[in-house]
Amino acid sequence: MSSEKTRRKVQVLDKTTGKVVELEPIKTWTLGPRDRVKIKIGIFKSPETGRYFRARLPDDYPV
DNA sequence: CTAATTTT
DNA sequence: AAAATTAG
Numbered sequence: 667m668s669s670e671k672t673r674r675k676v677q678v679l680d681k682t683t684g685k686v687v688e689l690e691p692i693k694t695w696t697l698g699p700r701d702r703v704k705i706k707i708g709i710f711k712s713p714e715t716g717r718y719f720r721a722r723l724p725d726d727y728p729v
Numbered sequence: 730c731t732a733a734t735t736t737t
Numbered sequence: 738a739a740a741a742t743t744a745g
Contacts, residue, residue: 699731
């Protein structure tokens with residue numbers, strides 16, 4: 667549906683406000699070149715500004 | 730630059 | 738089509 671599995675809240679730095687907030691990602695995916703270690707990315711919408719922003723997720727986030 | 734993904 | 742996200 668949204669991401670996959672039980673999406674939980676993550677502490678992320680809201681790049682639009684500069685504040686740290688706990689949000690659920692709209693969607694998450696892994697990012698990285700084929701032969702490199704991949705990182706996890708989530709897309710969020712700031713509750714303050716309504717702006718979208720992406721942020722890295724913890725490596726153990728259920729994607 | 731490469732990777733995926735979405736919003737602008 | 739561009740930007741943004743991380744790091745090797």
